[in-house]
Amino acid sequence: MSTSSYNRTSSYNRTYEKRVIEESPRVVMSGPMRLPQMGAAQIQAPSTLCAPVFGSTAGGSISSQQVSEDSFFATIDVSQFKPDDLKVAVIGQFIVVEAKHPEREDELGFIERHFTRKFRLPRNVPPEAVTSNLTADGQLTVTAVAPKPKEEAGARTIPIKMVPKAEGSEISSSQSNA
Known part of the structure; x- marks a missing residue:
């Protein structure tokens, strides 16, 4: 493994760390309820690592x-x-x-x-x-x-509908004979 590929990955991760961790707003936490207390030790942490206050x-x-x-x-x-x-x-x-x-x-x-x-x-x-x-x-x-998968049937009967004879069908058949 060459060091150049490692350095590229490392610089990307460093850029990401800086953006997400170092440039995030800081939240001050102290005390049992995370409310600032006078005289108590306070911990500063990036807001991305804390639960909402x-x-x-x-x-x-x-x-x-x-x-x-x-x-x-x-x-x-x-x-x-x-x-x-x-x-x-x-x-x-x-x-x-x-x-x-x-x-x-x-x-x-x-x-x-x-x-x-x-x-x-x-x-x-x-x-x-x-x-x-x-x-x-x-x-x-x-x-x-x-x-749902459709049931595969071997054969299916198709019903035949009876329709009245269309008047226009005689004209079109006589025109096709002409």
Whole structure:
């Protein structure tokens, strides 16, 4: 293994670390309830490593999920997003749920949220079988069920319908003889 390929990977990881860890807003934690206390030792940690101190989560947490070879079911909390901020798509063999809203004001200041969650589509489920529903309280349900296999019958009788003779059929047959 050459050192040049290692260094490229290392610099990428370092750039990612700097962006995610070092440039993230800092959260000060101390005391049993993570509230700042006078005279107590305080720990500074990147906000990306801490649970939320105030308010709710950024959204996108999975409430429930069930997967088999023939079905997929997931419920995702997207209550922090408006219906227009949501997108569900099938890309290749993945169900992709994306939510994004621009910066807006909340009770603590301004916030911008974005998440993307990918689920592998079960082996026997075609992409056309994926559906999604959004409840009023912000629960997005994504469902995909494989169609039932059609029963193969050896022979099938086709009924013959009796129709009245069409008046236009005589004209067209006499014109074709002419």
